[in-house]
Amino acid sequence: MTLLDKLFGVRCRLCGERGATRLGPVPVTHAGEFHVKEFTLLHCCHCDVVYLDPLPTSADLKLLYEDSEQFTDAHYTDPIQVEKILDYYSTALRNLKLLPGARVRLLEVGAGLAWVSRASKAVSPDTMTLAQDVSGECAKHCPWVDRYFVGTLDALPERGPYQLISLTHVIEHLADPVAMLRSLADLLTPDGKIFITAPFRPAEWNPAHGAAPWMNYSYLHVPAHISYFSRRWFEQSERLTGLKVIHWDSTHEDGQAFELVLGKI
Secondary structure: OOHHHHHHOEEOOOOOOEEEEEEEEEOOOOOOOOOOOOEEEEEEOOOOOEEEEOOOOHHHHHHHHOOOOOOOOHHHHOHHHHHHHHHHHHHHHHHOOOOOOOOOEEEEEOOOOOHHHHHHHHHOOOOEEEEEEOOOOOHHHOOOOOEEEEOOHHHOOOOOOEEEEEEEOOHHHOOOHHHHHHHHHHOEEEEEEEEEEEEOOOOOOOHHHOOHHHHHOOOOOOOOOOEEOOHHHHHHOHHHHOEEEEEEEEEHHHHOEEEEEEEEO
16 A cells, blocks of 8 residues: 555545545455455545455456356245335336336346346336346346347447336446446437446445444345445546436435436436
């Protein structure tokens, strides 16, 4: 650590400003032979993001998302849990008016089991759904998706534009969230919306509490969850992404998860 780091904080990986401070070490929670085995949580006072340091390697991310199964446990298969998930997304689609008019074109990024596509078909059956994921694990198990594309977003053949793009519990996994959001903005209609859900932080946590409350946080997935975002970061990033905050709600799951809608500036 340099003298500048000690005096003014580490330069934040997310916003580039000095002011990131160490909260404490966190254990690896995923099984696997990862290249990086020791991680620390940092918090930036400028953008209010909590993030994992160091950044997982590309090989470790490939191991997590392309070379392993992710959707086999009861959280994704139990009928009662599935009903709760679909009810949440159906309610959000209606209340946030994310399906305007007929034959809305929806792109679901990092789709997995494509919950938003499934809920959209239930709310508005003529929604045109395209799901994208780097893993093909769920591609054959989502009949509610009109087309399931396995590959990276930049290889997506259908370039839109889309009235709705969703990232549900995806953005926290991204090594370069600004680049992703900028790419999605290019795929969006002028009045289109991007719907995001993600982990926020442990209930009633603040930086003075350090890393201890995170040890019992159900969304502490190391090294899968790279960043825990804030409204401030999305607002500060508008110039870089071309997207503005339309809706923010960090009260979900007793303040442990957030819901966000972005639109073009």
